[in-house]
Amino acid sequence: MSDTHANTVAFVRETQIPQSPPPATERGIVKWLRENMFSSVLNSILSLLSIFFIFMLIKDLGPWFWNSTWNAENLAECRELNSGACFAVINERWPQFFFGFYPAEERWRPVLAFLLLFPALAPVLFDKAPRALLVVTLLFPFVAYWLIWGGSIAFPLAVLLGFVLAFVIWKALAKTQPTIALIVSVLVLVLYQLVVGGAGLVENILMGILGNPEDGPALLAFEEVESRNIGGFLLTLILGITSISLALPIGILLALGRQSDLIIIKYICVGFIEFIRGVPLITLLFVANVLLAYFLPPGTTFDLILRVVIMVTAFAAAYLAEVVRGGLAALPRGQYEAADSLGLDYWQAMQLIILPQALKISIPGIVNVFIGLFKDTVLVSIISMYDPLGIVQPILADSDWNGILWELYGFVALFFFIFCYAMSQYSRYLEQKLRTDHR
Amino acid sequence: MSMAEAQSNVPGISDEVAISITGMNKWYGDFHVLRDIDLTVQRGERIVICGPSGSGKSTLIRCINALEEHQKGEIVVDGTLLSSDLKNIDKIRSEVGMCFQHFNLFPHLTILENCTLAPIWVRKMPKKEAEEIAMHYLEKVKIPDQANKYPGQLSGGQQQRVAIARSLCMRPRIMLFDEPTSALDPEMIKEVLDTMVSLAEDGMTMLCVTHEMGFARQVANRVIFMDAGQIVEQNEPEEFFNNPKSDRTQLFLSQILGH
Amino acid sequence: MSMAEAQSNVPGISDEVAISITGMNKWYGDFHVLRDIDLTVQRGERIVICGPSGSGKSTLIRCINALEEHQKGEIVVDGTLLSSDLKNIDKIRSEVGMCFQHFNLFPHLTILENCTLAPIWVRKMPKKEAEEIAMHYLEKVKIPDQANKYPGQLSGGQQQRVAIARSLCMRPRIMLFDEPTSALDPEMIKEVLDTMVSLAEDGMTMLCVTHEMGFARQVANRVIFMDAGQIVEQNEPEEFFNNPKSDRTQLFLSQILGH
Amino acid sequence: MTAVTDHSQGDEGFRLSQLLYDTRYRSVTIQIIALLALIAGLGWLLNNAVSNLAAAGQDFNFGFLGSVAGYDINQRLIEYDSQMTHGRATLVGLLNTLLVAVLGCITCTVIGVIMGVLRLSPNWIVRQLSAVYVEAFRNVPVLLWIVLIMGVMIKVPPQPRAFRGDNPDATMSLWDSVAITNRGIYIPRPTYEAGSALVVGVFLASIVAIFAFRWFAKKRQEETGQILPVFWVGLGLFFVPAILTQLVMGSPIGLEYPELAGFNFSGGIHLRNSLIALWIALSLYTGAFVAENVRAGILSVSKGQTEAAASLGIRPNRIMNLVVLPQALRVIIPPMISNYLNLTKNSSLALAIGYMDLTGTLGNITRNQTGREMESVLLLMAIYLSLSLSISAVGNWYNNSVKLKER
Amino acid sequence: QTLAEVQDRGSLRCGVTTGLVGFAAPDANGEWEGFDVAVCRAVAAAVLGDGSAVEFIPTTGSTRFTALASGEIDMLARNTTWTFSRDVDLEFEFTGINYYDGQGFMVREDLGVTSATELDGATVCIQTGTTTELNLADYFRANGMSYEPVPIETNAEAQQQYLANACDVYTTDASGLAATRAAFEDAAAHIVLPEIISKEPLGPLVRHGDHAWGDVVRWSLNALIAAEELGITSANLEEMAAGTDNPEINRLLGTEGSLGEMLGLSADWAKNAIAVGGNYGEVFDANIGPDTAIGLSRGLNAQWTDGGLLYSPPFR
Numbered sequence A: 001m002s003d004t005h006a007n008t009v010a011f012v013r014e015t016q017i018p019q020s021p022p023p024a025t026e027r028g029i030v031k032w033l034r035e036n037m038f039s040s041v042l043n044s045i046l047s048l049l050s051i052f053f054i055f056m057l058i059k060d061l062g063p064w065f066w067n068s069t070w071n072a073e074n075l076a077e078c079r080e081l082n083s084g085a086c087f088a089v090i091n092e093r094w095p096q097f098f099f100g101f102y103p104a105e106e107r108w109r110p111v112l113a114f115l116l117l118f119p120a121l122a123p124v125l126f127d128k129a130p131r132a133l134l135v136v137t138l139l140f141p142f143v144a145y146w147l148i149w150g151g152s153i154a155f156p157l158a159v160l161l162g163f164v165l166a167f168v169i170w171k172a173l174a175k176t177q178p179t180i181a182l183i184v185s186v187l188v189l190v191l192y193q194l195v196v197g198g199a200g201l202v203e204n205i206l207m208g209i210l211g212n213p214e215d216g217p218a219l220l221a222f223e224e225v226e227s228r229n230i231g232g233f234l235l236t237l238i239l240g241i242t243s244i245s246l247a248l249p250i251g252i253l254l255a256l257g258r259q260s261d262l263i264i265i266k267y268i269c270v271g272f273i274e275f276i277r278g279v280p281l282i283t284l285l286f287v288a289n290v291l292l293a294y295f296l297p298p299g300t301t302f303d304l305i306l307r308v309v310i311m312v313t314a315f316a317a318a319y320l321a322e323v324v325r326g327g328l329a330a331l332p333r334g335q336y337e338a339a340d341s342l343g344l345d346y347w348q349a350m351q352l353i354i355l356p357q358a359l360k361i362s363i364p365g366i367v368n369v370f371i372g373l374f375k376d377t378v379l380v381s382i383i384s385m386y387d388p389l390g391i392v393q394p395i396l397a398d399s400d401w402n403g404i405l406w407e408l409y410g411f412v413a414l415f416f417f418i419f420c421y422a423m424s425q426y427s428r429y430l431e432q433k434l435r436t437d438h439r
Numbered sequence B, C: 001m002s003m004a005e006a007q008s009n010v011p012g013i014s015d016e017v018a019i020s021i022t023g024m025n026k027w028y029g030d031f032h033v034l035r036d037i038d039l040t041v042q043r044g045e046r047i048v049i050c051g052p053s054g055s056g057k058s059t060l061i062r063c064i065n066a067l068e069e070h071q072k073g074e075i076v077v078d079g080t081l082l083s084s085d086l087k088n089i090d091k092i093r094s095e096v097g098m099c100f101q102h103f104n105l106f107p108h109l110t111i112l113e114n115c116t117l118a119p120i121w122v123r124k125m126p127k128k129e130a131e132e133i134a135m136h137y138l139e140k141v142k143i144p145d146q147a148n149k150y151p152g153q154l155s156g157g158q159q160q161r162v163a164i165a166r167s168l169c170m171r172p173r174i175m176l177f178d179e180p181t182s183a184l185d186p187e188m189i190k191e192v193l194d195t196m197v198s199l200a201e202d203g204m205t206m207l208c209v210t211h212e213m214g215f216a217r218q219v220a221n222r223v224i225f226m227d228a229g230q231i232v233e234q235n236e237p238e239e240f241f242n243n244p245k246s247d248r249t250q251l252f253l254s255q256i257l258g259h
Numbered sequence D: 001m002t003a004v005t006d007h008s009q010g011d012e013g014f015r016l017s018q019l020l021y022d023t024r025y026r027s028v029t030i031q032i033i034a035l036l037a038l039i040a041g042l043g044w045l046l047n048n049a050v051s052n053l054a055a056a057g058q059d060f061n062f063g064f065l066g067s068v069a070g071y072d073i074n075q076r077l078i079e080y081d082s083q084m085t086h087g088r089a090t091l092v093g094l095l096n097t098l099l100v101a102v103l104g105c106i107t108c109t110v111i112g113v114i115m116g117v118l119r120l121s122p123n124w125i126v127r128q129l130s131a132v133y134v135e136a137f138r139n140v141p142v143l144l145w146i147v148l149i150m151g152v153m154i155k156v157p158p159q160p161r162a163f164r165g166d167n168p169d170a171t172m173s174l175w176d177s178v179a180i181t182n183r184g185i186y187i188p189r190p191t192y193e194a195g196s197a198l199v200v201g202v203f204l205a206s207i208v209a210i211f212a213f214r215w216f217a218k219k220r221q222e223e224t225g226q227i228l229p230v231f232w233v234g235l236g237l238f239f240v241p242a243i244l245t246q247l248v249m250g251s252p253i254g255l256e257y258p259e260l261a262g263f264n265f266s267g268g269i270h271l272r273n274s275l276i277a278l279w280i281a282l283s284l285y286t287g288a289f290v291a292e293n294v295r296a297g298i299l300s301v302s303k304g305q306t307e308a309a310a311s312l313g314i315r316p317n318r319i320m321n322l323v324v325l326p327q328a329l330r331v332i333i334p335p336m337i338s339n340y341l342n343l344t345k346n347s348s349l350a351l352a353i354g355y356m357d358l359t360g361t362l363g364n365i366t367r368n369q370t371g372r373e374m375e376s377v378l379l380l381m382a383i384y385l386s387l388s389l390s391i392s393a394v395g396n397w398y399n400n401s402v403k404l405k406e407r
Numbered sequence E: 001q002t003l004a005e006v007q008d009r010g011s012l013r014c015g016v017t018t019g020l021v022g023f024a025a026p027d028a029n030g031e032w033e034g035f036d037v038a039v040c041r042a043v044a045a046a047v048l049g050d051g052s053a054v055e056f057i058p059t060t061g062s063t064r065f066t067a068l069a070s071g072e073i074d075m076l077a078r079n080t081t082w083t084f085s086r087d088v089d090l091e092f093e094f095t096g097i098n099y100y101d102g103q104g105f106m107v108r109e110d111l112g113v114t115s116a117t118e119l120d121g122a123t124v125c126i127q128t129g130t131t132t133e134l135n136l137a138d139y140f141r142a143n144g145m146s147y148e149p150v151p152i153e154t155n156a157e158a159q160q161q162y163l164a165n166a167c168d169v170y171t172t173d174a175s176g177l178a179a180t181r182a183a184f185e186d187a188a189a190h191i192v193l194p195e196i197i198s199k200e201p202l203g204p205l206v207r208h209g210d211h212a213w214g215d216v217v218r219w220s221l222n223a224l225i226a227a228e229e230l231g232i233t234s235a236n237l238e239e240m241a242a243g244t245d246n247p248e249i250n251r252l253l254g255t256e257g258s259l260g261e262m263l264g265l266s267a268d269w270a271k272n273a274i275a276v277g278g279n280y281g282e283v284f285d286a287n288i289g290p291d292t293a294i295g296l297s298r299g300l301n302a303q304w305t306d307g308g309l310l311y312s313p314p315f316r
């Protein structure tokens, strides 16, 4: 047999055997095909079936795409020109798909807001982005509001002031009394915005300086655009982005509440989460659309977009809470104990130790909730808002485009696919990155 | 109290009481984990606790740090009574450092950040100063060059040494160790034990749950044997290992030292 | 042939060859894990394989069981050449039992079901008979009373013993162990080692990857030291531990036995 | 947070600061504040609602459920006409919701399991196709799929009158038994004539026989170790006896075929477009999520399990059945339940295509015709909530019963 | 108080349909136009002096009342039938009738149906949440016929389904049928059956209890009707406003009396209202009249003097 060691009582290798390259197994397309498509009878059948399926798809849909028309006045003209799809309708109506009925000459404003979104998101999405961009992130909501809805800058400024005020108070108190600081600053914020009318007061003062756009030319004021006129993908993005950014903190708080030892707080959170998760979003939109007016003091009507945002946020927050709870539960108990034994208090432990890790773990889940939320915004078409799906209605009603369907739905589907797919790919990238991180 | 007296003659051990536990009892639900524990630890004393699994060693250690609450009896740490007052708990925790079996480093922070976290947020130390202290202790545990790596990039032994340094950065007067080497590969145990020995030489008050009998012989002033939630026997190491009094201890020692 | 001769004099070791590996090489992608492995194991021989982490010990063991395929060289187990022929693989697997570091018990089946699964579905044994055999081996590993519990309810040591019993139920002629004790607490290691010793006494052919040097001294006929994918040294245990020939082995032994 | 509750220290007397610093009181303080805030908030909302209702001169009662509905519902599983009450209409809607939910849950499971397994297939092209399916459906809103499929249902199949005439443009499929039209699909309805009881009886008996055979096979295996081909025998038992009886008895169970009559087909069972579109869309959409869960579940069973089984000499397909699937199921089931929940809730989007489910009846027509917004929406939410809670209760019960035993 | 709100806000929120050509639909630029839209504009002009100060809020059959009740819109001008229960039970106030309508049926000509009584077994597209839905059920029941309802949410969807022949019949108000038919490529291939199975008086409505606001809407509509009766057109409006010898014209246009003041509006309120799109006849002709694609004849909607039902109470 093996003389190498059979001849010696004790085998001792004196020299290293060098690394050698792997045996040259045959390579190339044939091998790949055999391994990946025709490795067994069943697999071969499946492969052939799949190829047939793809062939049928191309045979049916291909001509429709190749013979499409991009320029025509109406459907009849389209049909005359070519046998395939009539994308002329997209060509004519794209502004409505993107902006709803936003005034044509003001469209640069939402576009600008959209562009600003990227620097604002950068520090959140990529940890390599310069930290200074965080300022843009924090200011973005106010600027975007001002750009999209227009009017004087006084209003967003006044609201911003409230947040600054609350933040300063929180900062001052947080060192000594983190819990109280949080409560007080939220209270200050609420009081400022709602009860005392601080925002209105400041707004009026600022208007006094800048001038009221309703009375005449004013500084830093745009033409106002009504929520009703905002539609299309712009509406989707507004609803999606606002709700996502509001839902995340609320969801985290709900998750912490649900994990809390404080029974009452725990059950309040559980009740809220289970209730929201138990009913379809559409019924919540009914509530936004129909019932909210009943539950508010007489005479308070507020913007439909705002109402929808509240409901969608509540919906997403409940789902997020469950996802984050999963992340919290996945953390080893030792992390909590180590934090405790170092003398960190509850909020410090959460902020410094627990949440950064729990959120990382739950990123895939969080992104899934975001994708779901983003998709769910089309439900507002049911309560007759002109989101991308809703905007199809007036086009269908137009005698020029009567009878067109696939092109419109296809366009909307494509838009959602691009956005949602991008989001899910981003979450995959994050997952990948976090898995290899620090190793 | 003859034993305490005897110890106070040993150099490095003062008369001051670091921890005093009297009549302490603890239940998990209906399960009586710790029964009538009485224990006095002098400043500078180094105590090794051993005993079979489930005997309540970890629980005892964790009660001292208020990680678990006890239901009866008194624990006084460095003159502070452990009560439900948050201030007292905070005070005790910042005087008592703790090392866990599984290190429990914070994986999302670098080694340096792990060490400076508590000084900055609890002691409200400037970052610069906290980092200097951290580097000092990292040098002490012999891994200053790893300061900017993440825990996941270190070996188990290195991680445990970081955990020790992290506790030291709070400049505790008492250190608790809960089986600090039992999750380590044989090759790494030695590194950690060496670190602990050097701590002991500096005169730190230490309570250590461990089954490393070599370590116990080398540095402990006293070995405590626990079983079924009670302190069964305590003695100086030599006596303990060579002349265990109780049958239970003998049985245990024969198993541990057996293979 | 001196060693084989020498060994054949030891009671329980026959001249029959149980495993013979010649010129075996294995790559993971471009990474050359095992290089020119030559190894002959006599029936009844008990071999301990040791070596630093990543040296390819597990891979070697797994190749014998066809859990990994090798790219060059020959492995003959009990007269059957290990090829990609499914029948040969089946034959070899039913003659070779394997125990993993993490036991890999089936958590959804009771202990008894774990043990009877393979006899029933592979050997097509009546349930009654399979259960009898299972109980026999469970008694051998001293846990017959746990038969109706689930793996999750047992301690690690008990789980590993079940894993051994599960393999034995297929009445293998060769047993492979891949670090069977390294995931266990110190007190449980002994239980498992005892079981393995008693197996060895029954004359089972065993290949065991382990760092338990006490075990190696006690039961092994031969100790093999691997490094970087090759067999660096092999010898009888006494010689191996007391007079390691290669520098690499000396270094390794000094670390392992150091503390 | 943990701390000591040693009441021997109570004699120090109570200080106000203890409300904040003493772990014993601190939690109580926080909870009471939270409770007060909650009560205040709810009270405020309720107060507003009461005063708003009063101002609008409306009251809050569910009496409208007893009044005549006046509208017709095309798909009804129970007796209903326009002279019955709104309550009855609500019930019809609820049953329609349940119908589409149950159908959807079944098909989405089938689709999802197949697709999930195919995603792990060694076959490259199959893997890619199933990935495309999953991504396409997960990343486009379900509402869009619903209206899109509804559009297909309306536009692609032939109109009923295309079947008319001597040389019709369209013909019925499956030997003139199924008519696929753009008003829905008409399938034959079984009719029961004399002797049919026997056929049904034989069929039921053969189902019993299947179970009996399985039991027998298991026993046989336990006793002798012999493994019988349970699946094939079962399959044969399922079809053969009943079909034989049917033939021998001279086909007592007949089929009523749909035929063109007047404007539409009549006879047979009419599956309406709205039902089909909703069913297909929900199944495909949810199926994509199920596929991901199935994949994750199978991947979650550690490689060690497969290896351990392999090293015992068990063959790959048996490893799947005996070791991997039983464990994967435990991982798959919890997300599966939430998928079923989502499907049920998404069925409310029926509104968009006029499927008369609960939202379509109570939430839409009844709400509009009676003007009882508050009552209908609250009732609607309550019904959905109890549906969801019961689904998750059943799910949790099942989940607990298969949970792995731990120490 | 709605009046004050509208004046404060500087714009009128008017609920309209989501899209029914001729009555209310946005064009490619998002400008709303149509017969109902004209009513909104007239009211806006009367109140604010600016016919373009309107926010149009599209509503479906099922969201319209909610929108009005919740105060989201100030008035609803969306071919809504005036019924007892809507007036009394739902607590709305109908402020007049701008179109006398009735429910009809539209079918394809090649179906060979000439009367609604031949519709037994037909598939009928019907908008949910409307009175037509109830009428339909009653009609078929009364005539002992069966039918298959295909419920849909909006007119546009109905159009899709009907054109694809997913339903044999589309039923809604005759005016709506005409408007829908007008949007078809081959309008001639579809006929509206002669039966009108219900009375559908359509008119704008407001919330109950706000009488001042109700009056404004009511009399703005009446102003348009009276203007036609009195011969005021957009062409001769300025001339008439300068003063005529007909005192009613003078009172209407604010040159005499103080009707505007009584309403809480400016004196030239009616003049503004009429100026937007002309009198009722002009609005009718421009949006749905015989010369438009919709091609409705005046029929019942002629002035009482021409044998129709339009009859504005006197401005006095």
Ligand SMILES: Nc1ncnc2c1ncn2[C@@H]1O[C@H](COP(=O)(O)OP(=O)(O)OP(=O)(O)O)[C@@H](O)[C@H]1O
Pocket: B028, B031, B033, B051, B052, B053, B054, B055, B056, B057, B058, B059, B060
């Ligand atoms: N949170 C808990 N709830 C209930 N019982 C617990 C809990 N933690 C520990 N126990 C029980 O208390 C007993 C003592 O546990 P402890 O961890 O203190 O033992 P130990 O001596 O440290 O054992 P080991 O050597 O295994 O770490 C054990 O029986 C354990 O099962």
Ligand SMILES: Nc1ncnc2c1ncn2[C@@H]1O[C@H](COP(=O)(O)OP(=O)(O)OP(=O)(O)O)[C@@H](O)[C@H]1O
Pocket: C028, C031, C033, C051, C052, C053, C054, C055, C056, C057, C058, C059, C060
């Ligand atoms: N599936 C795999 N793909 C690629 N490389 C692998 C794979 N499995 C093991 N390796 C590599 O092969 C080498 C040998 O691994 P092996 O598990 O045999 O080492 P070992 O000697 O058993 O180490 P340990 O003592 O840590 O178990 C290691 O460097 C490992 O990283």
Ligand SMILES: [Mg+2]
Pocket: B057, B058, B059, B178, B179
């Ligand atoms: Mg312990």
Ligand SMILES: [Mg+2]
Pocket: C057, C058, C059, C178, C179
């Ligand atoms: Mg290994």
